[in-house]
Amino acid sequence: MRKIRIFIILFAFVSLLLSSFVFFNAYIKTGHDNFQEITFDDENVVLLVNRSKDEIDSAYKKIGKKIFGWSTYYFNINSKAEYVGDTLMSRSNRTGEVLHFSYKLREEDFKTTSLKLSAGIDVKVTAQNSKKTLSGVINPSFGVNKTNSTSNTKEEITEFKIDLAPYTRVSLRISGDCYVTSGVSKYYLFGIQMKKGDWERIDVETMYYELYEEILER
Amino acid sequence: MRKRNIIFASLIGVAVLVFVLSIVLFSKGSDTYKLTTIKQAYNVLSLVNEKDEIVIPIYSNNKKCDFVDKKKVANCSITDTLEDNVFKLSLTDITSSGNVLKISGEEFYEYEYHFTFLGEYTEEVRSLIDKAYLKIELKEKEVRLCIGSLSYYKVLNYGDGINNLDLVCLKAIVNELDDEKTIVGVVMGLKNNSYDGLTISNINLLDVNLKASSGEIKIINEVPSSTDDISALLGYEYKVSGVAIDNALDISLDSYEVKYLLVPLKRVGDVYTNRFGLQIDYLINGKTMTYYLDDFLYFKANQNLKLEDFEIFTYENN
Numbered sequence: 001m002r003k004i005r006i007f008i009i010l011f012a013f014v015s016l017l018l019s020s021f022v023f024f025n026a027y028i029k030t031g032h033d034n035f036q037e038i039t040f041d042d043e044n045v046v047l048l049v050n051r052s053k054d055e056i057d058s059a060y061k062k063i064g065k066k067i068f069g070w071s072t073y074y075f076n077i078n079s080k081a082e083y084v085g086d087t088l089m090s091r092s093n094r095t096g097e098v099l100h101f102s103y104k105l106r107e108e109d110f111k112t113t114s115l116k117l118s119a120g121i122d123v124k125v126t127a128q129n130s131k132k133t134l135s136g137v138i139n140p141s142f143g144v145n146k147t148n149s150t151s152n153t154k155e156e157i158t159e160f161k162i163d164l165a166p167y168t169r170v171s172l173r174i175s176g177d178c179y180v181t182s183g184v185s186k187y188y189l190f191g192i193q194m195k196k197g198d199w200e201r202i203d204v205e206t207m208y209y210e211l212y213e214e215i216l217e218r
Numbered sequence: 219m220r221k222r223n224i225i226f227a228s229l230i231g232v233a234v235l236v237f238v239l240s241i242v243l244f245s246k247g248s249d250t251y252k253l254t255t256i257k258q259a260y261n262v263l264s265l266v267n268e269k270d271e272i273v274i275p276i277y278s279n280n281k282k283c284d285f286v287d288k289k290k291v292a293n294c295s296i297t298d299t300l301e302d303n304v305f306k307l308s309l310t311d312i313t314s315s316g317n318v319l320k321i322s323g324e325e326f327y328e329y330e331y332h333f334t335f336l337g338e339y340t341e342e343v344r345s346l347i348d349k350a351y352l353k354i355e356l357k358e359k360e361v362r363l364c365i366g367s368l369s370y371y372k373v374l375n376y377g378d379g380i381n382n383l384d385l386v387c388l389k390a391i392v393n394e395l396d397d398e399k400t401i402v403g404v405v406m407g408l409k410n411n412s413y414d415g416l417t418i419s420n421i422n423l424l425d426v427n428l429k430a431s432s433g434e435i436k437i438i439n440e441v442p443s444s445t446d447d448i449s450a451l452l453g454y455e456y457k458v459s460g461v462a463i464d465n466a467l468d469i470s471l472d473s474y475e476v477k478y479l480l481v482p483l484k485r486v487g488d489v490y491t492n493r494f495g496l497q498i499d500y501l502i503n504g505k506t507m508t509y510y511l512d513d514f515l516y517f518k519a520n521q522n523l524k525l526e527d528f529e530i531f532t533y534e535n536n
Contacts, residue, residue, distance in 0.1 A: 082445075098381040105515065158493060158515035163381045165411050175444065176517075206392070206399060206519040208444035212407070213386040 030083075032114040032202055037084040038180065045079045048116065048182045048200040056198055059184045066188040074183040083204070085174035092169040092216060099164040105172065105209075112204040118197040158209075167216045176206040251280035254326060254530045256319075257366035259491035260350065261425050262335075263512040266342065266372045270335040272296075272307070274352055274365055277319050277326035283535050284356060286329050288312050293355040294333060296368055298347045305345075305370065307333040309354075321528055343372035346426040348487045364529060366489040369426045371497075376510045382416060383500050383509045384409040386476055387441060390492075390516035391448050395458060399519040401428070401492060402448040402458045404481045405441055408498070410471035416502040418469040421479075424512075425494035427487030433463025436480045444517065451480055458485050492517050 030038050031049035038047055062073045093099040164170055182200035186193050254277045262270050276285075284290050294307040310332045317328040331352075350368040354361045377383075387407030392399050404423075410416050421430045434452065442451055449456045462484040471477055493516060498509040 158513055160495075160511055160513045161376060162511070163377065163384070165381055165384050165409075168384075177445075206517060208390065208392065208517045209515055210389040210444070211385070211387065211514065213384065213409075 031116050034086050035083050038081050040081045045076050063186050067191050070185050070187050072183050072185040077181050078179040081178050083178050088172045090171040093164040096166050102161045104159040114202040116200045167218050168213050170213045173210050176208050179203045250532050251283035252530050252532050253278050254528050255363050255365050257489050259367050259425050259427050259489045261369045263371040263495045266339045272333050274331045275328050279326050290356050295353045297351050299349050306336040339372045345370040348426050367426050382412045384411045392517050407478045409476040413473050415472050416500050418467050418500050420499035422497040423494050425491050427489045427491050429462040429484045429486050431462040431482045431484050432467050433465035434482045438478045438480050
């Protein structure tokens with residue numbers, strides 16, 4: 001009985017270790033939820049997640065001092081890129097019968113703006129229209145301490161019915177064009193630096209939906 | 219002293235009258251209001267015994283206009299220009315979405331009008347209105363707004379239920395024409411899911427604004443990117459405007475064979491569209507069968523609305 005107890009405790013401990021290993025290694029390649037891949041038109045531009053610590057540190061040194069407010073150094077402003085988004089829907093039929101199902105896609109399932117902020121800052125970046133230059137640049141927003149936030153305004157719903165053949169999987173994925181802006185910012189109060197952090201914003205320009213079916217092994 | 223009292227009382231009386239009159243005028247709102255719509259492609263595909271609903275956004279510059287009061291609405295319908303085709307509607311609700319549209323600096327508030335189609339059908343219906351009007355009759359006036367287009371299909375069933383034909387891939391080819399992202403083609407993967415051979419005989423897009431140029435359909439080996447140039451994919455200069463080559467199709471699929479088709483589209487209507495269903499007819503064992511996809515959103519882009527697209531009507535407020 002005692003051996004069984006030890007075995008259970010050991011098993012639980014190993015499981016916990018394994019799960020934390022998986023958890024700490026589960027990261028998003030682009031640093032943004034919903035975006036699996038981002039490829040810039042300009043090969044010299046890279047995502048914030050791919051910038052080295054030295055590069056970010058030297059960017060901080062380039063930020064001009066201010067008496068009050070935010071001061072920013074931009075790595076890139078509205079750089080055009082193509083993205084591959086998440087799979088929005090995936091449905092499998094592992095039965096021998098045709099499966100009839102109805103799928104409703106809400107636009108809120110995929111956010112059109114993604115903001116990645118480092119833990120040190122809490123800011124609102126204004127870059128609504130991708131083709132316009134940044135206005136308002138970076139505005140402090142005290143109170144709520146968000147590290148990542150997303151927003152979306154207009155909603156479009158699509159609903160379709162589909163027959164799924166036996167042992168097949170149907171999925172809906174999304175890709176398109178986007179604009180990426182990133183930089184580092186410092187916040188000054190009476191000329192003293194109070195906060196600093198790096199950030200990146202993605203504004204989605206187009207969303208292309210693709211429905212595709214795969215055969216499952218029996 | 220008495221004279222002074224009379225003057226004082228009169229002044230108070232005039233002030234009260236002005237105050238009351240201003241309250242009355244203020245509560246009544248302005249005497250006129252403006253209405254407009256964003257033209258859209260409204261597409262409906264459903265079974266003959268199904269009830270259809272439609273939501274039409276209408277924009278008003280006056281939150282207190284009689285038009286947004288459901289109790290004042292008597293009759294509603296969607297018609298074509300000459301009112302040869304009339305779809306009677308029942309207004310179920312008017313809701314304010316909170317969205318505001320700015321046209322030439324003026325704010326227009328969005329109201330969503332929720333309707334149910336009133337017609338009852340026992341046979342298949344195919345009604346295409348390229349210029350559709352929403353007619354709303356109030357007790358003292360009538361409002362007629364161009365809402366875009368209506369493609370209305372009622373079918374007996376969505377297919378044979380056996381699933382002989384399967385859609386294994388669907389996506390759009392979107393090119394930029396005159397600074398506007400436009401759907402110029404559809405890529406579809408079709409699979410014969412049966413032991414018998416079948417032949418695709420017709421592909422129809424369920425939107426009055428677009429037509430498949432069936433004579434130019436190309437069988438492709440690789441699925442292209444949505445942003446690939448349609449002319450490069452077809453191998454010749456392709457124009458999305460103009461007349462579709464309307465040849466009968468004869469694309470055969472052997473048992474369990476998959477073929478990918480590039481279907482070039484022709485824009486035949488004026489309304490911008492990014493979502494529509496499909497009808498694919500095929501022959502199997504001497505019988506014609508139909509596959510339907512009721513709705514699919516192919517793409518979405520941040521398009522700027524042009525001022526010339528808006529028709530603004532002014533009405534008296536009652």
